[in-house]
Amino acid sequence: MEKPIIIFGAKGIAHPALEIFNSHDAVVYGFLDDDASLHQKEINNVAILGKLEDDGFLKLIGKKCEAFVAVDDPKYRESLVKLLNERRKVQPVNALHRLAYISTDAGIGHGNFINAKVTIGAGAEIGNHCILHTNATIEHQAKIGDFVQVGAGAVINSGVTIENGVFIGSGVTIVSGVKIGKNARIGAGSVVIADIEAKQTVFGNPAQVIDK
Structure with a gap:
């Protein structure tokens, strides 16, 4: 992938998703997660940057970064996809x-x-x-x-x-x-x-x- 990826969610399938992107030599810019206790920590040397709806990071999606939603709960996953569709006009990779x-x-x-x-x-x-x-x-x-x-x-x-x-x-x-x-x-x-x-x-x- 030409653009770096921001992974939405830092639990569940987030870690294996990072492994998958690494195996394709894709750059993962960082993770976003609403659990503040995870912020500034790392998963395999990739930082958990901030909250899921942080405008500072959301504005990167579509222009400088791609997005992947790594949230297991289907309703929450659906709400994040809707956010990306409506606010950034993109589909997750x-x-x-x-x-x-x-x-x-x-x-x-x-x-x-x-x-x-x-x-x-x-x-x-x-x-x-x-x-x-x-x-x-x-x-x-x-x-x-x-x-x-x-x-x-x-x-x-x-x-x-x-x-x-x-x-x-x-x-x-x-x-x-x-x-x-x-x-x-x-x-x-x-x-x-x-x-x-x-x-x-x-x-x-x-x-x-x-x-x-």
Whole structure:
């Protein structure tokens, strides 16, 4: 990347995102985080500069710097993306690990975190601002919406449709052709063999709805 990157958030996926950008010889200008106790500290020699909405740093985005949002919470992540869209007229960049396999026929949106050994198959579609953890598999022609998080080692089989805001725990298997509704949550290790409605939370093998 030609411009340095400012990473929004200094916890969770922030450190591995820095590793990804370093592996591509991209310069990370610094981190922003609202936790004042982190300010002026460093992550792998890169400083945590100040708050997330600090105008002094925000004004750099789009002109002198790119942005990447490294916040795990989907609602907060979405609010920061909206801030960048509206105030700076930019989309966050992708953090794509060198050891990820992404088919040349796959479609990838903006602002995604795709860690090592992730596999994205032919004709698969990944939306915007998703988090795909280590060794997740997105098989051919699966469709992933925006702000989706897929845990380490999860397998999303061919033809699966996952709508916006879905959380998929580590080690989950979703069989071919299943549809997962908006903002659903799937517990770690579950095996999903049938469609899941929006906002449902499921767990188990086979996955069953958990009463709230």
